[in-house]
Amino acid sequence: MNNFDIAYWILLIAAFIVSSYYYSKRKKRFSISREQFISKYSFKEADSIFTEMHKHGFNILSRASGGYGDYEFDHVISKSSEKEDFFIFDFVYTSKSQDKSTATRQATLRSVLIKLKDRELFTFELFPENIFEKIKQAFGAADIDFDEYKQFSKMYVLKGDDESRIRNTFSQSLIRKLESTKSICIEARKSCLLIYNLNHGEFADYEALYKDAKSINEALR
Template identity: 35%
Template sequence: MIELLPIALAAGFLALGAAAAAWAVQAERKRSQALGQAAARMGLEPLVWEPSQRGLYGLQVFDQGHNRRTYNVFRRLFSETEEAYLFDYDYTTGSGKSRHTHRQTLAAFRRSGRALPRFELRPENVLHKIGGLFGYQDIDFEGFPEFSRNYLLRGQDEAAVRALWRPFLLQHLGLHPGWCLEGGGDWLVAYRDGRRVEAEKLQEFFEDSRALHALL
């Protein structure tokens, strides 16, 4: 009887693992259905789409990690020159015990003819502040302490990035911390790092992201 105990324990763990996997699959299916319904109410259409199809992989978020996956994709066409995409995006960093999968919902906006300088904005943390003491780039703006305290802004062409970030945009973001923005050419991507948006918050996220798009 004692000899059978390890086998019983192993079988129990396998059963628990299978149940957890089945629950996760079902939860993702329900999430996809709920997002689809919310997106339809907002006038967005579902489609199969990869960021690489539109040249987005040059942006930092799409160059991170491995096992990259784009899913739950929805599109809205505002005009022949302006469109928006909402989608979930995962990527994995590390391996073994240090392996971590990052999941977030992104809004990507394209405006034909726009020529954004390449930039990356994200919430500033302690490591960024320490790095700044050793020359790590962080573009700050005098007169906007909330923005400079809350955000790390980087870009190869600092002068062009500074010209883009006008006072009303700096003030808006200073009052609304937590955003990640990446831009280049006709594309702007907005998201909150490591956070997926639930269906009931999808319209709010889309409107907030679109407001940032309008300011750029």
């Protein structure tokens, strides 16, 4: 091993140590903020929501590279009221873009599941539009656009079985909210609502996501 190789390995090890140190500090701060959020909003630790997530066939599961074992639901907390039950959790998964044999850390999406008690919703899905979705739309894939909200229609794909009801329910205030909250995904089923943000990972702010989910849930009433 020559001097260059030795220097390379020393730098690599040093970078790993520094990276691990800052990751540990960030994880500790996250743990504190999580406990503060739980206390402030009266959440409590909850059991797994595996059955609930699979019962409704949410598309978030398709982000994992394979079946169960390539993903899990971690750090589940919940809060109940007369109108709904809130669950906040981390969807931890091996992405399809990762090599399962070499992946050192799984991806995380912090998510909110709202189980509705006082009403029934209609089925729809909203997620950020990308080049692949534009190509699919060119070949006839569904996407509900609003002529009066061109920015919103450029940002998101919106589809569902009842287009008329979707158009009537998506108010100006909700659309403006979604325009200002980039990368959000909503999966609505008859009795529940799943909300997550593609930019909200392992250390995402609980309070911001919770407030966004509450606001969207109220706007869909």
